[in-house]
Amino acid sequence: MRRLLIPLMLALLALTASAAEPFTVELLFTHPYVTGTAPNNLAWSPNGQRLAFTWNEGGDRFRDLYLAEASGRIIRLSDLQDLPRDARAKDERTPDEIFDETDLDNGVSSPVWQRDGKTLWFAYRGDLFRVEAKAGARPERVFHTQEGEGHAAFSRDGRWMAYTADKDIFARETATGRTVQLTRDGSDDRRNGGGAYDTYLEGVFWAPDSRKLAFIQYDVTGFDKLLIPDYTGKKVEVTKQQREIAGGRLPGIKLGIVNPDSAWGLPLWVNLPDTAQYYIRSLDWSPDGSRLLLEVLPRTMQERFLLLADAATGKVDTVWHEADFAWIPDNMAQARFGPEGESVVFCSEASGWCHFYLLPLDGSGEPRQLTSGAWEVEKGWTTSYDRRSVFFTSSEESTAERHLYRLDLPAGSRSRLSDEPGWISSFALPEGGSKAAVIFGDMTRPYDLYLASGRAEKPLARLTHSPTAEFARYDWFPPEYIEIPTSDGKSFPAKLWLPRNGRKPAPLVVYIHGAGYAQNVDRAPWGWDDKYHRLLAQEGLAVVDIDYRGSSGYGRDWRVDIYRHTGGKDLDDAISAARYCVQQGWADSTRVGIWGWSYGGFLTNMAMFRAGDVFLVGCSVAAPNDWKNYNLWYTTQRFTFPEQDSAAYAQSSPITFAGGLQGDLLIVHGLQDDNVHAQDTIQLIDRLISLGKRFDMLLYPREDHGFQRDASDVHVFRSILEYLQEHLVDGGEVEAAAGE
Numbered sequence: 001m002r003r004l005l006i007p008l009m010l011a012l013l014a015l016t017a018s019a020a021e022p023f024t025v026e027l028l029f030t031h032p033y034v035t036g037t038a039p040n041n042l043a044w045s046p047n048g049q050r051l052a053f054t055w056n057e058g059g060d061r062f063r064d065l066y067l068a069e070a071s072g073r074i075i076r077l078s079d080l081q082d083l084p085r086d087a088r089a090k091d092e093r094t095p096d097e098i099f100d101e102t103d104l105d106n107g108v109s110s111p112v113w114q115r116d117g118k119t120l121w122f123a124y125r126g127d128l129f130r131v132e133a134k135a136g137a138r139p140e141r142v143f144h145t146q147e148g149e150g151h152a153a154f155s156r157d158g159r160w161m162a163y164t165a166d167k168d169i170f171a172r173e174t175a176t177g178r179t180v181q182l183t184r185d186g187s188d189d190r191r192n193g194g195g196a197y198d199t200y201l202e203g204v205f206w207a208p209d210s211r212k213l214a215f216i217q218y219d220v221t222g223f224d225k226l227l228i229p230d231y232t233g234k235k236v237e238v239t240k241q242q243r244e245i246a247g248g249r250l251p252g253i254k255l256g257i258v259n260p261d262s263a264w265g266l267p268l269w270v271n272l273p274d275t276a277q278y279y280i281r282s283l284d285w286s287p288d289g290s291r292l293l294l295e296v297l298p299r300t301m302q303e304r305f306l307l308l309a310d311a312a313t314g315k316v317d318t319v320w321h322e323a324d325f326a327w328i329p330d331n332m333a334q335a336r337f338g339p340e341g342e343s344v345v346f347c348s349e350a351s352g353w354c355h356f357y358l359l360p361l362d363g364s365g366e367p368r369q370l371t372s373g374a375w376e377v378e379k380g381w382t383t384s385y386d387r388r389s390v391f392f393t394s395s396e397e398s399t400a401e402r403h404l405y406r407l408d409l410p411a412g413s414r415s416r417l418s419d420e421p422g423w424i425s426s427f428a429l430p431e432g433g434s435k436a437a438v439i440f441g442d443m444t445r446p447y448d449l450y451l452a453s454g455r456a457e458k459p460l461a462r463l464t465h466s467p468t469a470e471f472a473r474y475d476w477f478p479p480e481y482i483e484i485p486t487s488d489g490k491s492f493p494a495k496l497w498l499p500r501n502g503r504k505p506a507p508l509v510v511y512i513h514g515a516g517y518a519q520n521v522d523r524a525p526w527g528w529d530d531k532y533h534r535l536l537a538q539e540g541l542a543v544v545d546i547d548y549r550g551s552s553g554y555g556r557d558w559r560v561d562i563y564r565h566t567g568g569k570d571l572d573d574a575i576s577a578a579r580y581c582v583q584q585g586w587a588d589s590t591r592v593g594i595w596g597w598s599y600g601g602f603l604t605n606m607a608m609f610r611a612g613d614v615f616l617v618g619c620s621v622a623a624p625n626d627w628k629n630y631n632l633w634y635t636t637q638r639f640t641f642p643e644q645d646s647a648a649y650a651q652s653s654p655i656t657f658a659g660g661l662q663g664d665l666l667i668v669h670g671l672q673d674d675n676v677h678a679q680d681t682i683q684l685i686d687r688l689i690s691l692g693k694r695f696d697m698l699l700y701p702r703e704d705h706g707f708q709r710d711a712s713d714v715h716v717f718r719s720i721l722e723y724l725q726e727h728l729v730d731g732g733e734v735e736a737a738a739g740e
Helices: 002-017 025-029 095-103 469-473 528-538 556-560 569-583 599-610 632-639 646-651 654-660 679-690 710-728
Strands: 037-044 051-056 064-068 074-076 109-113 119-124 127-132 149-154 160-165 168-173 179-181 190-192 204-206 213-219 225-230 237-242 252-258 278-285 291-298 303-310 316-323 335-337 343-348 355-360 389-394 403-408 413-416 423-428 435-441 448-453 480-485 491-497 506-512 542-546 587-597 617-621 664-670 696-700
Touching: 025 528, 025 710, 037 109, 037 423, 037 435, 037 448, 051 109, 064 119, 109 149, 119 149, 127 149, 149 204, 160 204, 168 213, 204 278, 213 278, 252 278, 252 291, 278 335, 291 335, 316 343, 389 423, 403 423, 480 542, 480 569, 491 528, 491 569, 506 528, 506 569, 506 599, 506 710, 528 542, 528 710, 542 569, 569 587, 569 599, 587 599, 587 710, 599 617, 599 654, 599 664, 617 710, 632 646, 654 679, 664 679, 664 710, 679 696, 696 710
Parallel strands: 506 542, 506 587, 587 617, 617 664, 664 696
Antiparallel strands: 037 051, 051 064, 064 074, 109 119, 119 127, 149 160, 160 168, 168 179, 190 213, 204 213, 213 252, 225 237, 278 291, 291 303, 303 316, 335 343, 343 355, 389 403, 403 413, 423 435, 435 448, 480 491, 491 542
């Protein structure tokens, strides 16, 4: 049945293609989005009967709080976009900055249920609000302070709500509103409950007995601040960012346990390793609240330790250790107690693929592998309330799909819970585990909220419809899915968007997805890049979107093939993609370009500098050009430290090879980028100037790493289209879709 459904749906889309309206840059990248704004921040009520989530049902940016009842009825619980803003005593902002405060407001976030199941709390504008979970209720702003509050979490018995405020931790008694302060040493440098760069965990973690909670204190005393200038005001202003770059140090870490009934007592500090140079990536309480399970990585990120901490004494024991000569990836950053707290569930790549293991805590043996095969468990898995089941998504069915599964820990058996071919991007499980809320998209439907069974494989039940009414007026044609051979005998998947005018061979653009360790080839082509590639195909370009070496979802060997040399085998894969498309007759070898954002921009620059005989045109956005400038954890994973392996940094950085530029290169960067600082682009263009190289450049003074303003999105995507048209397409004429 599944094999019949996809061709049928695609055929139905094809029937409407001739009457469909053309895509434009404005349509695809201006709010409200025609493809909708998918729900997120899923939170089940304590009894598992109702689901809270944030959403904008009209496709706009601002998210309000919604409630799905057991009947499937959707209720809107907030309408806060027009909430009056606090007056400023001395407001020196520009008109653009004042406009941005409202226009770029993403709305409410972080809903959490009070344990009575009648009230929801959520965060907005740095404060905590609450609202009754019923139609017609009005949200109440419980806190209204300059310091701001967040990370609200309720004790299991419902007596306390803990939260963070001004680098400290507080607890509010639910019945009386009485508040007690649980830590008193918070400051700009000492941050209780999170808020530091190069860290994983934030917030507070209640023990099941409701008597105590755990938190992490991060100490950044003496750390340098990176500067991000803003040139758009009357005077140049600077934002200071606490962040370490390659080879830097980690924040000092302390793990504390506090009791709201003994608020004046000092925290019990867990006896963590003496060195301050490590990450805590996972924390879980035992069912009886007597122990904490921690996953810890040293600064080198080549080892991991599973630790058990005694909640009464703070004593710590190591229960498991493993190492990887490259690095331990983030999709393994989770460990949980099993049934009765007598075992530990975790993921490992010991088999070459990320799979589940069960470790007995009585010392009776080694971890037992629970899943196996040439497929991967995705991060974000969770255990049921009784800890007898694990719910997870994986690529077992297909690397281009993600389905929901249930793993029975005592029996060691698993069952698939979703049937439709597509991609589950996230899910949430109520305490009973009888069902799950999932965010799902497929070949014909953009991402939306659905219900899945928690017990057996059944069709998904749709709860929301996010695409706007305009959606049906356009031909959302799908890509082709192909497998491309590599130069060293392997292969990788790709999405191929062929020009709608049927031209073969066509001008070709190789697209490089961002992040490096990510996956873009999926059977839910609704990302911003998928929408853009439909536009490029409409305008006569072929696009091949590749999961190059280092991408996630394809096992450990594929991941570490770029270790100590990015721009090596991943660049080879981009070259292989171009050559394969030429060999198949899809692409013109004299008209091949490449483009990408972030890591995609990095590899675009490497391609233009080192493979100018293949790539004639490049469009590089927000690219890291010298890895020594980039953040600590990312560079440590791939290159170790500059003082340890300077050659790895040099051979992996585009700035090293800038002299090789031959073709036409458009360099783009947002000057407010706090991820890949604009410094990387400034240093690269300085090098290109000194080498006498010609290039084109666009700077966006008010944009961050991912652009926020619709006008900037429209401008940058139109500019890239025009650049590709000018240099790859005959005549250089830009069609109407460019917005002219």
